[in-house]
Amino acid sequence: MGTQTLPNDPFNIIITGVGGQGNVLASRVLANMLVRRGYDVTIGETFGASQRGGSVMSHIRVSTRGAWSPQIPKGKADMVVSLEPVEAIRVMKDYGNEEVRILVNDRPIYPVGVIAGELNYPALDEIAGALKDLSKHVWFIDATEEAIRLGNPILGNVIMIGAACGLGILPVGRAEFAEVMKESLAADKLEINLAAFDLGAAKPAAAA
Amino acid sequence: MSKLIDPREGVRVLLMGNEAIVRGALEAGVNVAAGYPGTPSSEIVQNLADVAGERNLYVEWSVNEKVAMEVAAAASFAKLRSLCAMKQNGVNVASDFLLHLTAAGTRGGMVLVTCDDPGALSSVNEGESRHFARMVEVPLLEPGDFQEAKDMTKWAFELSEEIRNLVVLRSVTRMSHASGNVTLGRLSDAQPKAEFKYNGFILDPLEGPVVSAPVPYKHTLQQEKLKRVREIFEESPFNTYAGPEKPDLLVVTSSACTLYSREAIDVLGVKDRVGLFKLGTTWPLPPELLKKRLASTDQVLIVEEVIPFLEENVKILAAETAREIGVKTFFGKNDGTLPSIGELNPDLVAVAIAKILGIDHVAMPPEYEKKATLMSFAKAPNRELTFCPGCPHRASFWAIHHALLMDNRLGFVCGDIGCYSMAALPCGFSTLKTLHAMGSGTGVASGFGQLHRFGMEQPAMTVCGDSTFFASVMPALVNAIHHRAELTVVVLDNSGTAMTGFQPHPGLKVNAMGGDVPALDIARICAAMGAKVEVRDPFQIEETRETLIRLLDQKGVKVLIMRQMCALSPEKRAKKNYEVKVDEALCLGETCGCNRLCTRVFRCPALVWDKERKKARVDEVLCAGCGVCALICPAGAIRKEEVA
Numbered sequence: 055m056g057t058q059t060l061p062n063d064p065f066n067i068i069i070t071g072v073g074g075q076g077n078v079l080a081s082r083v084l085a086n087m088l089v090r091r092g093y094d095v096t097i098g099e100t101f102g103a104s105q106r107g108g109s110v111m112s113h114i115r116v117s118t119r120g121a122w123s124p125q126i127p128k129g130k131a132d133m134v135v136s137l138e139p140v141e142a143i144r145v146m147k148d149y150g151n152e153e154v155r156i157l158v159n160d161r162p163i164y165p166v167g168v169i170a171g172e173l174n175y176p177a178l179d180e181i182a183g184a185l186k187d188l189s190k191h192v193w194f195i196d197a198t199e200e201a202i203r204l205g206n207p208i209l210g211n212v213i214m215i216g217a218a219c220g221l222g223i224l225p226v227g228r229a230e231f232a233e234v235m236k237e238s239l240a241a242d243k244l245e246i247n248l249a250a251f252d253l254g255a256a257k258p259a260a261a262a
Numbered sequence: 263m264s265k266l267i268d269p270r271e272g273v274r275v276l277l278m279g280n281e282a283i284v285r286g287a288l289e290a291g292v293n294v295a296a297g298y299p300g301t302p303s304s305e306i307v308q309n310l311a312d313v314a315g316e317r318n319l320y321v322e323w324s325v326n327e328k329v330a331m332e333v334a335a336a337a338s339f340a341k342l343r344s345l346c347a348m349k350q351n352g353v354n355v356a357s358d359f360l361l362h363l364t365a366a367g368t369r370g371g372m373v374l375v376t377c378d379d380p381g382a383l384s385s386v387n388e389g390e391s392r393h394f395a396r397m398v399e400v401p402l403l404e405p406g407d408f409q410e411a412k413d414m415t416k417w418a419f420e421l422s423e424e425i426r427n428l429v430v431l432r433s434v435t436r437m438s439h440a441s442g443n444v445t446l447g448r449l450s451d452a453q454p455k456a457e458f459k460y461n462g463f464i465l466d467p468l469e470g471p472v473v474s475a476p477v478p479y480k481h482t483l484q485q486e487k488l489k490r491v492r493e494i495f496e497e498s499p500f501n502t503y504a505g506p507e508k509p510d511l512l513v514v515t516s517s518a519c520t521l522y523s524r525e526a527i528d529v530l531g532v533k534d535r536v537g538l539f540k541l542g543t544t545w546p547l548p549p550e551l552l553k554k555r556l557a558s559t560d561q562v563l564i565v566e567e568v569i570p571f572l573e574e575n576v577k578i579l580a581a582e583t584a585r586e587i588g589v590k591t592f593f594g595k596n597d598g599t600l601p602s603i604g605e606l607n608p609d610l611v612a613v614a615i616a617k618i619l620g621i622d623h624v625a626m627p628p629e630y631e632k633k634a635t636l637m638s639f640a641k642a643p644n645r646e647l648t649f650c651p652g653c654p655h656r657a658s659f660w661a662i663h664h665a666l667l668m669d670n671r672l673g674f675v676c677g678d679i680g681c682y683s684m685a686a687l688p689c690g691f692s693t694l695k696t697l698h699a700m701g702s703g704t705g706v707a708s709g710f711g712q713l714h715r716f717g718m719e720q721p722a723m724t725v726c727g728d729s730t731f732f733a734s735v736m737p738a739l740v741n742a743i744h745h746r747a748e749l750t751v752v753v754l755d756n757s758g759t760a761m762t763g764f765q766p767h768p769g770l771k772v773n774a775m776g777g778d779v780p781a782l783d784i785a786r787i788c789a790a791m792g793a794k795v796e797v798r799d800p801f802q803i804e805e806t807r808e809t810l811i812r813l814l815d816q817k818g819v820k821v822l823i824m825r826q827m828c829a830l831s832p833e834k835r836a837k838k839n840y841e842v843k844v845d846e847a848l849c850l851g852e853t854c855g856c857n858r859l860c861t862r863v864f865r866c867p868a869l870v871w872d873k874e875r876k877k878a879r880v881d882e883v884l885c886a887g888c889g890v891c892a893l894i895c896p897a898g899a900i901r902k903e904e905v906a
Contacts, residue, residue, distance in 0.1 A: 072645065073650075074650070082276075085276055086276050089274070089443060094442070095276060096408075096440060096442045096521075097276075097442070098440045099440065100383060108645055108646075108647050120407075121409075121442045122524070123518075123521040123608045124436045124437075124518065125436065125522070127525060127607075127609055127612070127625065128608075128609045128625035129625050129627075129630075130529075140642040141642070143637055143638055143641050144638055144642040146634045146637065147631075147634045147637075147638035150626075150630070150634050151626070161883075163867070163881075163884065164870050164881075165643050165644060165645040165646065166645075166648045166689065166865045166866075166867055167643055167644060167646055168643050168871075169866075169867065169869070169870050169871055170861060170863075171858065171871060174643060187637070188630075188633065188637065198883065
C-alpha cells in the first residue's frame with residue numbers, strides 16, 4: 055500500500071472530530087509516519103478551549119518544499135478524516151472541493167444543543183447525501199463500533215488512520231505506523247493498535 | 263526517553279513549536295525554568311520538567327507568573343541560564359517585576375517566552391505582549407517557523423548574556439501549538455556553579471548589587487544596550503528576504519504570519535512580483551536593513567496579528583528616513599487592508615495582496631462555496647463549549663444555580679479564568695455574570711459585598727479554582743475579610759490546574775518534577791484568615807446546595823470548598839465509579855412534567871435524548887460514570903450501579 059509521490063505538494067489532510075476522540079494523537083501519529091519518510095510536515099491544531107464536546111481539528115500539510123501555514127488555505131483540502139459524521143460537513147464550508155477524499159466515522163456524538171432539543175442532528179443518510187453532494191469520494195466507516203468490538207472505543211482513531219492509509223494515495227502505510235507506535239507505546243499495546251490499523255486499512259476497499 | 267533530549271545531532275524530528283523552544287533551551291544549557299500554566303504556553307515548562315532529572319535542571323510551576331519570573335531571575339543573578347514561560351496574560355501579571363528586572367539588568371542568560379493567542383482560541387481576550395518589549399526596553403524575537411523556534415531560543419540566551427539583560431521571545435498559538443520538522447543541534451553539557459556576587463562596586467554589572475539605581479546611569483546603560491542590539495540585529499540570520507530585487511509589493515512580516523504570507527504568495531503565484539521580508543528581530547528594528555528593503559519598492563504591506571505593532575514601528579522608521587528611501591504607500595491594519603482583530607490565515611493575506619495588485623482571486627468557486635455554507639448551516643449543528651462528562655463543575659454549578667434560585671434575591675456569580683469560566687454559558691446554567699482576570703472574581707465580589715450600604719439586596723458570590731486560589735485569589739480574599747465584605751466564596755477544588763493539562767499547584771503534594779512537596783490546605787488558610795469555611799463534595803448535590811443556601815444567609819465572608827477531582831485527572835481518567843443506565847420503564851419522557859430536566863437542562867454530553875424511543879439514554883462511550891444525573895431525575899429512572 056502507498057505511493058512514492060504526493061498527488062499534490064503540499065498535500066493537505068484534515069483530521070476532525072470532537073474533543074476526547076484522540077484527534078490530536080491521530081494527527082501526530084500520521085505526521086510522524088510521514089516525517090519518517092523524509093517529508094516536511096506542518097501540523098496546525100485547534101484544540102485550545104475545546105473541552106470534551108467541542109470541535110477539534112488538525113491540519114496536516116505534507117510537502118517536499120518546507121514548512122507551510124498551519125492553516126490550510128480555503129478550498130484546498132485533499133483528504134478529510136472525520137472522527138464524527140457532522141464534523142465532516144462542517145469543514146467543507148472552508149476547505150472543501152469536489153475532489154477531496156472524505157473518510158467518515160459513522161458514530162455520532164451529539165452536541166449538547168441537540169441533546170437539549172434546541173438543534174437538529176441529521177440522520178446518517180442525510181449526512182451522506184450532503185457529503186456526496188460536496189465531494190465525489192466519500193467513505194463511511196463503522197470505526198467506533200469496530201473499536202468497541204476490539205475492546206476500546208478510543209481505538210476508533212487508529213482505525214481511521216488505517217483507513218486513510220488504505221486509500222493508497224498516501225506515501226506511508228503499515229510499516230511506518232508500526233515504527234511510530236513502537237516508539238510511543240508499551241509492547242503489550244502494539245498488537246491491538248496494529249489490529250485496529252489493519253481493520254481500518256481494509257475498510258475503503260470493502261466500502262467501495 | 264523524551265525526544266527532546268535525543269543526543270543525535272543533525273536528526274530531523276517533528277516538534278511542536280513549544281517543544282522546539284524547549285529543545286533550543288536545552289541546547290543552550292538552560293539550568294532553571296519557571297512559569298505558570300496558560301494555553302498556549304504550558305507545554306514549555308511541562309516538557310522541561312519532564313527532563314529535569316536527566317538534564318540536571320530545576321523546574322517549577324510557580325504560584326503565579328510574577329513569582330515565576332522572580333525565581334528565574336534569581337538563577338540569572340547567580341550566573342545560571344534561566345527561562346520563564348507564560349501566556350500573554352501572564353506577562354501582565356509579571357509586568358511589575360519585569361520593569362524592575364530590565365532596569366537593573368541580568369547576568370546569566372535569561373529568556374522570557376510569551377505565547378500570545380490571536381483570535382482568543384483559548385483565552386477570554388486577545389491581548390498582545392510585544393508592547394512589553396518596547397515598554398521595558400529589551401530585545402524582542404519572533405520565530406517564523408519551527409526550526410527558528412529552536413534556533414532562536416538557543417540564540418536568545420547568548421544575546422541576553424551579551425547585553426546582560428532579558429530577551430523576550432514571543433510565540434503565538436499557531437506556532438506554539440503547531441508542529442513541524444526541526445533538525446536537532448547539540449545538547450549543552452555545561453554544568454555551571456551558582457554564585458551570587460554582590461560585593462563589587464554598585465555600578466559593576468557582574469559583581470555589584472542588582473539594583474536599578476542610580477536610575478539615570480542604569481537607564482542610560484539600558485538604552486545603550488539596545489543600540490548594540492540594533493547593530494546585532496542588522497546581521498541576524500533570522501531576518502530574511504525572498505523575492506525580486508525591485509518588487510511591486512513588499513510584504514513585511516514576522517511570526518506565524520510568515521507562513522501565511524509565504525502561502526498566500528504561493529497560492530496567488532506572484533513570487534516574481536511580491537517580496538517577502540521576514541523579520542525575526544522585531545524590536546528594536548534594524549534600521550539599515552529595513553531602509554534597504556523599503557527603498558526597493560513603493561508599496562509595503564505589513565502582515566501581523568491583532569495590534570499594528572510592527573506597522574507603527576516600520577512607519578516611524580520610514581518617516582525618519584523618507585528623504586533617503588522616498589515616500590511609500592503602506593497597507594496593513596490602519597488602512598483596513600487587513601482585519602484589526604482576530605488571527606490571520608493564508609486566505610486573508612492572499613485577499614489583501616490580490617486587492618493591492620489588482621489580481622482576480624477566487625479561492626473557492628462561488629457556487630460550491632454557497633452550497634457548502636448552506637449545508638454546514640443546515641446540517642452541522644453547532645457544538646457549543648461544554649463541561650466534559652463527569653466534570654465536577656456541572657454538579658457544582660447545578661447546586662449553585664439552584665441555591666441562588668431558592669435564595670431568591672437575584673444572586674449571581676463573579677468569575678475568573680478556568681474551565682469554570684464556561685459557567686457563563688448554558689452548560690453552567692449561565693450563573694456566571696462577570697468574567698475577568700485570574701482572581702478577579704473574588705476582587706469584584708469583594709466590591710459587590712460593600713454595596714449593601716447603597717441598598718443592594720443581591721448577595722455577592724464568587725467562584726475560583728484551586729490553582730487560581732493560590733495564584734491570585736488570596737490577596738482579594740484578605741481584602742474582603744479585612745474590610746468586612748458580605749461575600750460567599752466557592753472554591754471549585756478539582757485537584758490540579760485542570761484546564762491547561764493538570765499542572766500541580768501549592769495545594770498538591772507533588773511538584774512539576776514529580777518531587778514530594780508540602781501541600782498547603784485551602785480550608786486551613788481561609789480559616790486562618792478569618793473566614794467561615796465548609797467543605798462539600800459537589801457530587802452530593804443536595805447537601806452541597808443546602809449548605810450553600812445556609813451560607814448565603816449568613817453574615818461576613820464564607821468559603822465553601824467544593825472538592826471533587828477533575829474527570830480528566832490522571833487518577834480518575836477512564837475509571838467509572840458507576841455504571842449508569844436509564845430504566846426505560848420508569849423514564850416518563852416528555853410526559854414527565856420536569857421539562858426534560860435531564861437532557862434539556864442538565865446538558866451532559868453523555869446523557870442523550872433518543873428521538874425515536876422518546877426516552878433519555880446514556881451514551882456508554884462518553885459516560886464518565888460520575889452518577890450525578892441519577893440524583894436529578896425526579897422519576898428515579900436513571901439508575902447507577904457502583905463499579906467494583
